[in-house]
Amino acid sequence: MNGIPMEHGLALAAVLFALGLAGLMFRRNMVFVLMSLEVMLNAAGLAFIVAGTAWGQPEGQAMFLLVITLAAAEASVALALLIQLYHRFKTLDTDKASGMRG
Amino acid sequence: MALTLLPLTFLFPLAGCLILALGYRHLGERASAAVGYTSVGLAALVTVFIVIDFMFGDQTPQRLTLWTWVAVDHFRPTIGLMLDGLAITMLGVITGVGFLIHLFAAWYMRGEEGITRFFAYMNLFVFSMVLLVLGDNLLLLFLGWEGVGLCSYLLIGYYYEHTENGMAAFKAFVVTRIGDIFLAIGLFLLFTELGTLDIATILDKAPALWQKGNPVVEAAALLLLGGALGKSAQLPLHTWLADAMAGPTPVSALIHAATMVTAGVYLIARMHGLYDLAPTAQYIVGLIGALTLLIAGFAALAQTDIKRILAYSTMSQIGYMFLALGVGAYSAAIFHLMIHAFFKALLFLSAGAVIISCHHEQEMARLGGLWRKLPLAYAGFVIGGAALAALPLVTAGFYSKDEILWEAFAAKQSGLLAAGLVGALLTSFYTLRLIVGTFHGEPGSDKARHADPGKGIQHGLPLIVLMVLSTFIGAGITPPLSDVLPAGPGEATESGHTALELMASATAMGGVLIAGWLFLFRRAWLGRVVARGPGAWLWHLWHNAWGFDALFDRLLVRPYKVLVRWLRGDLIDALFMILAALVRVCNAVLVRTQTGRLRTYATSMVLGAALVLLALAMGY
Numbered sequence: 105m106n107g108i109p110m111e112h113g114l115a116l117a118a119v120l121f122a123l124g125l126a127g128l129m130f131r132r133n134m135v136f137v138l139m140s141l142e143v144m145l146n147a148a149g150l151a152f153i154v155a156g157t158a159w160g161q162p163e164g165q166a167m168f169l170l171v172i173t174l175a176a177a178e179a180s181v182a183l184a185l186l187i188q189l190y191h192r193f194k195t196l197d198t199d200k201a202s203g204m205r206g
Numbered sequence: 207m208a209l210t211l212l213p214l215t216f217l218f219p220l221a222g223c224l225i226l227a228l229g230y231r232h233l234g235e236r237a238s239a240a241v242g243y244t245s246v247g248l249a250a251l252v253t254v255f256i257v258i259d260f261m262f263g264d265q266t267p268q269r270l271t272l273w274t275w276v277a278v279d280h281f282r283p284t285i286g287l288m289l290d291g292l293a294i295t296m297l298g299v300i301t302g303v304g305f306l307i308h309l310f311a312a313w314y315m316r317g318e319e320g321i322t323r324f325f326a327y328m329n330l331f332v333f334s335m336v337l338l339v340l341g342d343n344l345l346l347l348f349l350g351w352e353g354v355g356l357c358s359y360l361l362i363g364y365y366y367e368h369t370e371n372g373m374a375a376f377k378a379f380v381v382t383r384i385g386d387i388f389l390a391i392g393l394f395l396l397f398t399e400l401g402t403l404d405i406a407t408i409l410d411k412a413p414a415l416w417q418k419g420n421p422v423v424e425a426a427a428l429l430l431l432g433g434a435l436g437k438s439a440q441l442p443l444h445t446w447l448a449d450a451m452a453g454p455t456p457v458s459a460l461i462h463a464a465t466m467v468t469a470g471v472y473l474i475a476r477m478h479g480l481y482d483l484a485p486t487a488q489y490i491v492g493l494i495g496a497l498t499l500l501i502a503g504f505a506a507l508a509q510t511d512i513k514r515i516l517a518y519s520t521m522s523q524i525g526y527m528f529l530a531l532g533v534g535a536y537s538a539a540i541f542h543l544m545i546h547a548f549f550k551a552l553l554f555l556s557a558g559a560v561i562i563s564c565h566h567e568q569e570m571a572r573l574g575g576l577w578r579k580l581p582l583a584y585a586g587f588v589i590g591g592a593a594l595a596a597l598p599l600v601t602a603g604f605y606s607k608d609e610i611l612w613e614a615f616a617a618k619q620s621g622l623l624a625a626g627l628v629g630a631l632l633t634s635f636y637t638l639r640l641i642v643g644t645f646h647g648e649p650g651s652d653k654a655r656h657a658d659p660g661k662g663i664q665h666g667l668p669l670i671v672l673m674v675l676s677t678f679i680g681a682g683i684t685p686p687l688s689d690v691l692p693a694g695p696g697e698a699t700e701s702g703h704t705a706l707e708l709m710a711s712a713t714a715m716g717g718v719l720i721a722g723w724l725f726l727f728r729r730a731w732l733g734r735v736v737a738r739g740p741g742a743w744l745w746h747l748w749h750n751a752w753g754f755d756a757l758f759d760r761l762l763v764r765p766y767k768v769l770v771r772w773l774r775g776d777l778i779d780a781l782f783m784i785l786a787a788l789v790r791v792c793n794a795v796l797v798r799t800q801t802g803r804l805r806t807y808a809t810s811m812v813l814g815a816a817l818v819l820l821a822l823a824m825g826y
Binding site for chain 2: 125128129130132137141198199201202203
C-alpha cells in the first residue's frame with residue numbers, strides 16, 4: 105500500500121464525491137439519485153481508509169465499517185421509498201412526484 | 207323550613223336548562239318540551255309552598271346566605287337570598303305565569319326546528335329572573351339582570367336564518383346594554399359611598415348618610431334609573447322592544463311582557479329608600495313614565511302587526527308603573543306589574559294562538575272575521591283587552607290602574623294624572639282597534655279564512671287560567687307588600703277617590719264606546735282620513751313610533767359608523783401594517799423556495815454546505 109501516495113487516494117475520493125454530488129443534483133431518476141448517494145458515501149469511506157492508512161491509525165477502518173452499515177440501512181429505507189414512489193406515481197421521475205404549488 | 211327550599215326555585219330551571227343543553231342530541235320534541243315546562247312547573251310548586259308558608263307565618267323578611275361569592279378585603283358579596291313580600295310577589299309572577307307560558311309554548315312550538323334550544327333558553331331565562339328578584343345584594347341582582355339580557359338576545363334571535371331577526375336581537379342587546387352600563391356605574395357609586403352592595407344595608411345606611419336631595423344620592427338614583435329604563439323599555443331606551451317581537455310569541459309573552467321588562471320596576475321599588483331621598487330623580491321617573499305611556503299609546507294606534515300593537519301597549523303599561531313609582535306609590539306599581547303580567551301574558555298567548563291558527567299570519571289587515579272560528583283566542587283577547595283597557599269593576603286592570611291614577615291624584619301631580627287619563631283613553635282605542643281588526647269584519651286572506659283552532663290542554667289550560675286571573679278574581683290577590691314598601695300618598699286620605707274612579711271608568715268606557723263606533727261603523731271614513739293630508743302624516747309618524755329609530759340612526763348609529771370607518775385607516779394602524787407587509791414579502795420569497803423538487807433541495811443544501819465550508823476556510 106505504500107506505493108500509492110495519500111494525495112492520489114484523496115484526489116480519487118474527491119472526484120468520486122464530486123461525481124456523486126453532480127448525480128444527486130442533476131439526475132431526475134430516483135434510482136440514479138440513490139446510486140449517486142452510494143457513490144458519495146463510498147467516496148467518504150475511501151477518504152477515511154486512505155487517511156487511516158497514511159497515518160497508520162485503525163480509526164479510519166472503523167469509520168469505514170460504520171459508513172457501510174449506514175449505507176446499508178439507507179439503501180433499505182430508500183429502496184422501500186422507491187417502490188412506494190413507483191406504486192403511487194407509476195414513474196421514477198422525482199420531479200413528477202412534486203405536489204407543491206409554490 | 208320553607209326558606210331552605212328557596213334555592214329550588216332557581217335550581218329546577220337551571221337543571222332543566224342543563225338537561226336540555228347537554229342532552230339535545232337525545233331528546234325528541236315532546237321530551238324537550240316536557241323537560242322545559244316540568245322544571246318551571248316544579249319551581250312553581252315550590253313557590254306555592256313558600257307562599258303558603260310565608261302568608262301563614264309572621265311575614266318578616268328572611269335571609270338565606272348560601273356562600274360567599276368573592277372575598278376581597280371588606281368586599282364580600284354573597285350568594286344570598288332574601289325572601290320578603292316584594293320578592294315573593296315577583297317570584298309568584300315569574301314561576302306561575304312563566305309555567306303557563308312554557309306550557310303554552312309546548313303547543314306553540316310544535317314542529318319548530320331547535321325546540322330543545324328554545325326550552326333551554328327559556329329555562330335559563332327563568333333561572334336568571336328568579337336570581338334577579340331573590341338576590342339580597344345588588345351584585346347578585348346584576349348577575350340575574352345580565353343573564354336576563356342574554357336570554358332575551360338569544361330568544362329574539364331564535365329564528366336566526368333571517369338577518370333582520372339577528373339585527374333585532376342585536377339592537378335589543380346593545381340598547382339594554384347602554385342601560386346596564388348606567389346601572390353598573392350606579393353600583394360602583396353606591397359601593398364607594400357606602401362600602402357595601404347589600405340591599406338591606408344600603409337602605410339602612412342611606413338616610414343616615416345623606417340629606418334629602420343630596421346630589422350624590424340623586425346621582426345614584428338616576429344611574430339606577432338609567433339601568434331600569436333600558437331593561438323596561440322606557441323613553442329614550444325603548445326602541446328595542448317593538449323589534450323584539452321577532453322572537454317566537456311565547457317569548458314575547460314571557461320576556462317582553464310578563465317578566466323581564468318589569469325588572470326595572472322591581473329595581474326601583476326594591477331601592478325605594480334611595481328614591482325617597484332623591485325627589486328630583488323620583489320626579490324624573492314619573493315624568494318618563496308619563497311620557498312613555500303617551501308616546502307608546504299613540505304609536506300603538508298606528509301599528510298593523512298584532513304583536514307590535516301589544517309591544518307598544520306593554521311599553522305604555524310599564525309607563526304607568528313608572529308613573530306610580532314616580533309619585534311614591536311603590537305598592538301600586540308592583541300591583542299593576544302583577545296584574546299586567548296576567549293580562550299581557552293572556553293577550554300575547556291569545557295572539558300566539560291566532561298566529562299559529564292562521565298559519566303564521568300576524569298582519570292585522572290579513573286577519574279578520576276570526577271570532578267564530580277561534581272562540582278561545584277571541585275570549586282571551588276580549589278579557590285580556592278589557593283588563594288592558596281597565597273596564598270598570600269586572601276586570602283586574604281596573605283595580606290596579608285605578609290605584610295608580612288615585613295615587614297620582616293624591617300626590618297632587620295633576621300633569622301625571624292627566625297623562626294617565628289620556629293614556630287610558632288611548633288604551634281603549636288601540637285595544638278595540640286590535641280586537642275588531644283581528645276578529646271582526648271580513649277575513650283578509652286565505653290564511654285567515656282557513657284558520658284551524660288550537661286544541662289540547664297545553665293550548666287551552668294556560669289561556670283559561672290567565673283569563674280567570676285577568677278578571678276581578680285576579681285583582682283579589684293582594685301582594686303582601688305593606689311590610690316592605692312604604693305607603694303611597696293615597697293611603698292617608700280617601701276624599702275624591704270615588705270621583706276619580708268614576709272619571710277613570712268614564713274615560714275607559716267612553717274610549718271603548720267611541721272606538722267601537724269608529725272601528726265598527728266608520729271604518730271606511732277612518733281609512734280615508736289616514737290616507738291623505740294631516741291624517742296620513744300622523745299615521746306615518748305614529749306608525750314609526752314618533753321617528754325615534756330614525757332619530758337614533760342619524761344621531762348615533764351613522765356618526766358611529768363614520769367614526770369607525772375613519773379610525774380604520776389611522777396612522778398607528780398604518781405603521782403596524784408596514785410590519786405585516788414586510789412579513790408578507792418574506793413569505794412570498796420563501797414560498798418560492800418550496801418547489802417540491804428533490805433536485806432543487808439537494809442543490810440548495812450543497813450550496814449551503816459550500817458556503818459554510820467557504821466561511822470556515824476563510825477563517826470566520
